[in-house]
Amino acid sequence: MTAKLGVAEFMQAFPLVCAEPANLHYLDNAATTQKPEVVIDAMTDCYRKTYGPVHRGLYPLAEAASDLYEQARETVAAFIGADTPREIIFTRSATESINLVARGWASHQLGPAKAAWVSRLEHHSNYLPWQAVCNEQGARLGIIELQADGALDLNACESLFSDETGLIAISLVSNVTGSIQPVADLIKRAHRHGIVVLVDACQAAGHIELDVAQLDCDFLVMSGHKLYGPTGIGVLYGRTALLEQTDPLLLGGGMVDWVGERHSQWSGLPAKLEAGSPNLAGAVGLAAAIRFLNEFELKDLHAHSQGLANAAIDRLQRLPGVSVYSSALSREGTGIVSFNIDGVHPHDLGQIAGEEGVAIRAGHHCCQPLMQHFNVAATARASFAPYNTLDDVEALVGAVERARMMFA
Ligand SMILES: Cc1ncc(COP(=O)(O)O)c(C=O)c1O
Structure with missing residues (x-):
């Protein structure tokens, strides 16, 4: 080693x-990090030497570009301990990742009888999508309040850990105070009631070890630009079974196996949730940032x-x-x-x-x-x-x- x-x-x-x-x-x-030379070089190299359409060409350059993109997915999967790269969806940002879960999964899993919970310290990106879905579904949006010192007041939320709750969306680290939330503990309690937990790891990635298996979270999101990678690339991790239940937000090229006049057949994971030409240089830059971090x-x-x-x-x-x-x-x-x-x-x-x-x-x-x-x-x-x-x-x-x- x-x-x-x-x-x-x-x-x-x-x-x-x-x-x-x-x-x-x-x-x-906490807004955005600077970029190491290796990230800048990896992206420049990609454009200079290996740039081509991803999953859209049969000639060698297109195949090399597709391989680079899929290697980046493997690097991200290993970084957060995902079971398989198929559980990694590339998005534009953490914001898009959360919206994808809110629109594509929660909007048909919650309903008037279910509640979604967030905490009072969530970034608007992990607040507004849940507020909107709850309003549309007639579901209740619960807020985990804070104690005077800013810690989550989990015991004051009576119905939080109950069968009424469908989802909890919580950040691992606050973008205002840097405080680390007891998310692993929260997930253990939530899973006793079959509650799905989404972890916003934007401020945790690059600072503390992330291991989705150890955390046992159901979804996890992060943004490339906050961990020394480029803007324009985000990550959604989800358990395979949950991603299979998630409807695509965007429909178009690359996410469909068969198109008929009235009905079409979506591709499997991860392509189903990545419509449009993928951000190759973004994924390459993010993978370079992770390889860089792995040296420390x-x-x-x-x-x-x-x-x-x-x-x-x-x-x-x-x-x-x-x-x-x-x-x-x-x-x-x-x-x-x-x-x-x-x-x-x-x-x-x-x-x-x-x-x-x-x-x-x-x-x-x-x-x-x-x-x-x-x-x-x-x-x-x-x-x-x-x-x-x-x-x-x-x-x-x-x-x-x-x-x-x-x-x-
Ligand atoms: C905790 C947290 N969640 C979500 C976001 C949204 O990230 P992005 O703007 O990269 O989508 C941020 C950005 O500041 C954040 O700090």
Whole structure:
């Protein structure tokens, strides 16, 4: 077995982060991550050397392109421990993956007698599709509320673990606080009642090990661009039996075996759920990102990002008028810190920080239900990756201090 690489090698791999002079403090990694050279090269190589139509040609270049695409599916399947690559559906994004399950599966599995549950900390992408399907089906949308510290209040949801619940859609890691939810435990309890569980792993992938067999989840979604891969490629994992029950959202080329005048016969998995010309370079880039990550110990990368987040929390909490949200859970999370400064709008902080080269996010983070829990309209958010350093923490704290002086 070859020795794993360390954090120092990780930092060197990202051209935009390593660019000289070093005047970028990129702390918006929960929104999207920077790309390592190997991902950029793999995508360029694909376009230069192996680009052709996927599953649509019988000549060697088309066959090579199809092989590359299917190898990418195998890489993703191995990364998350899926039983077979047929359980991996390539989509445009995690958002599309969730909508595919909501529209293609839940819309004919739920009904007025069934409930779907989400938590209060879900990203809008894992909230709105369920709200819409429940409204259309006359099904109840239950919300798992949070305790004061931001932890899920599972015991306060009386009918959550009951035969009335058809589905629970829950994120493994919050995109606002980085807190890790006890999803494995939730799944065990849910399965005693035959409840299907979808895990939104967007903020977990690349930070903590993902193993769908160990988690025992029914569906899992993630986005390529949040784990050092390209935008425009997302993943839906589903158990074979559930994907077989899932209707395609898109109808068209590549997903059908036989077309008649009135009726047609869909192909098997995974083609049935991937209508249209596949995103070859996107899948290749995602596979390259996963191979890159596999060269490291995820727990070392995670410890580094989390160490920086904890240093930021320590420094921010010492400043008067700064509140860090769910700070205890955030300290145990994946490197995301959400905070506010009394008297300073997060957008103003975002702009001042931006002028100093500190890239943070300010807003509701597509998480308005969670903002309601915190009783704010918006927060500032710094999210760390393994290529960040203590210099980035210093730059963030410096920007916060200047904003305080200007506004507070
Ligand atoms: C937890 C979570 N779920 C879903 C999404 C949606 O991902 P995408 O915009 O890549 O579809 C995001 C994006 O920020 C997220 O953080």
